[in-house]
Amino acid sequence: MNYSxxxxxxxxxxxxxxxNTTYAQDLLTVEDAVRIAxxxxxxxxxxxxxxxxxxxxxxxxxxxxxxxxxxxxxxxNNIQDISQVRSDGTRRELNSxxxxxxxxxxxxxxxIFDGFGMFARYDQLKELQNxxxxxxxxxxxxxxxxxxxxxxxxxxxxxxxxxxxxxxxxSQQRVEFAQNRFTIGKASxxxxxxxxxxxxxxxxxxxxxxxxxxxxxxxxxxxxARDIETAFTVEDAMLVDESLQLGELEALAKDQNPEIxxxxxxxxxxxxEFKRVRANRYPxxxxxxxxxxxxxxxxxxxxxxxxxxxxxxxxTASVNIFDGFTQNRDEKxxxxxxxxxxxxxxxxxxxxxxxxxxxxxxxxxxxxxxxLEQRNEAIAKENLEIxxxxxxxxxxxxxxxxxxxxxxxxxxxxxxxxxxxxKLSEITLKQLAGNLSF
Numbered sequence: 001m002n003y004s005x006x007x008x009x010x011x012x013x014x015x016x017x018x019x020n021t022t023y024a025q026d027l028l029t030v031e032d033a034v035r036i037a038x039x040x041x042x043x044x045x046x047x048x049x050x051x052x053x054x055x056x057x058x059x060x061x062x063x064x065x066x067x068x069x070x071x072x073x074x075x076x077n078n079i080q081d082i083s084q085v086r087s088d089g090t091r092r093e094l095n096s097x098x099x100x101x102x103x104x105x106x107x108x109x110x111x112i113f114d115g116f117g118m119f120a121r122y123d124q125l126k127e128l129q130n131x132x133x134x135x136x137x138x139x140x141x142x143x144x145x146x147x148x149x150x151x152x153x154x155x156x157x158x159x160x161x162x163x164x165x166x167x168x169x170x171s172q173q174r175v176e177f178a179q180n181r182f183t184i185g186k187a188s189x190x191x192x193x194x195x196x197x198x199x200x201x202x203x204x205x206x207x208x209x210x211x212x213x214x215x216x217x218x219x220x221x222x223x224x225a226r227d228i229e230t231a232f233t234v235e236d237a238m239l240v241d242e243s244l245q246l247g248e249l250e251a252l253a254k255d256q257n258p259e260i261x262x263x264x265x266x267x268x269x270x271x272x273e274f275k276r277v278r279a280n281r282y283p284x285x286x287x288x289x290x291x292x293x294x295x296x297x298x299x300x301x302x303x304x305x306x307x308x309x310x311x312x313x314x315x316t317a318s319v320n321i322f323d324g325f326t327q328n329r330d331e332k333x334x335x336x337x338x339x340x341x342x343x344x345x346x347x348x349x350x351x352x353x354x355x356x357x358x359x360x361x362x363x364x365x366x367x368x369x370x371x372l373e374q375r376n377e378a379i380a381k382e383n384l385e386i387x388x389x390x391x392x393x394x395x396x397x398x399x400x401x402x403x404x405x406x407x408x409x410x411x412x413x414x415x416x417x418x419x420x421x422x423k424l425s426e427i428t429l430k431q432l433a434g435n436l437s438f
Contacts, residue, residue, distance in 0.1 A: 028232040030151045037147045040225035047139040054132035063122035067110035076101045105292030115282030120275040131265045138258035145431045150220045154234045156420035157213045163412040164206045171199040191398050240422045242367050246360045249433045253352055256434030263348050267341035274334035280327055289313040356432055363425035370422055373415035380411035
């Protein structure tokens with residue numbers, strides 16, 4: 001019988017395990033994964049830049065509170081053929097006459113009063129900055145949850161890979177036992193073939209699991225925005241926080257959930273927009289002052305040159321008397337936007353409460369399943385050990401041994417999957433509560 005294929009597979013597994021244990025410096029903890037993602041992830045970097053844009057916009061000048069100062073200079077020159085007839089009938093002509101006019105100065109315009117609209121605008125800018133912070137927090141929570149989910153998925157796949165490796169060893173032993181029994185005439189060729197088919201099946205499952213394990217690691221590298229070929233290994237176990245309480249999570253969610261916070265900020269922005277729109281009912285008073293210099297020269301005329309310089313000052317007042325009822329419509333629209341903000345907040349709170357209740361029930365179920373599947377694994381392992389000893393001495397049929405083997409591998413996989421699902425439930429609950437530690 002040719003055993004080159006299983007030996008090749010086992011050698012490959014040996015290399016994988018050796019790579020995971022030899023290079024201890026490549027161990028990636030979940031904290032390291034989160035830190036790298038926070039530094040490199042593209043979505044987080046974009047959200048940070050958007051927040052910086054909102055922060056730069058918070059200024060008195062951008063809101064229109066500060067005055068505007070302009071410096072200007074104008075120099076006009078022309079050459080003309082001039083013909084003049086004066087009131088006494090005298091006629092004067094000049095070819096290529098020059099006329100020059102130079103003016104320059106500094107002027108200041110300042111909106112002194114606009115119904116407090118400028119102050120509402122300034123408060124809006126500050127709220128937009130707060131909204132940017134909430135959106136950044138939301139992006140960070142989403143990326144952190146994604147990193148954690150993928151990281152613990154790799155641990156679960158690593159555990160399943162270990163389970164398949166163990167059953168492959170058992171299947172190899174089974175082929176060797178069947179071959180020995182066939183050689184001494186205590187088993188049929190059919191038993192050897194069945195054992196070989198089961199071994200090949202286990203090899204296929206193992207290869208698929210190795211592929212899935214490698215691809216998920218590549219996916220985590222992508223989420224962390226680093227070289228996807230970066231080699232690393234992960235921890236061996238997942239610790240599930242089994243102390244979460246629904247009441248505490250709901251209280252945290254109302255204060256910390258970034259989506260709720262964003263909607264509350266949007267409501268404040270809508271209220272400030274109403275104040276800004278209503279300010280258009282009041283007069284607008286703009287003061288102005290400046291210092292200007294003007295100089296002119298003329299080749300023909302009563303005055304050949306003149307110059308002026310000095311301060312100027314004044315103000316402009318305006319008030320909207322009638323605008324086709326546009327002001328009324330704008331105020332009604334602004335009030336409706338405030339009402340819509342309240343509706344969205346109520347809807348979001350109800351959705352969040354429903355999500356928390358559903359996720360918490362799933363969390364409780366998954367936590368209970370951890371204990372159940374852990375006991376099942378211990379029972380399946382003991383059953384496999386007893387069955388293996390009986391199989392060695394030939395007191396049980398092959399099918400019974402295979403059943404015990406499959407029960408054991410399935411129990412290990414279910415225990416790992418139950419732990420992983422409980423961890424996912426924990427991450428989901430903490431993300432909804434805005435309390436995901438990173």
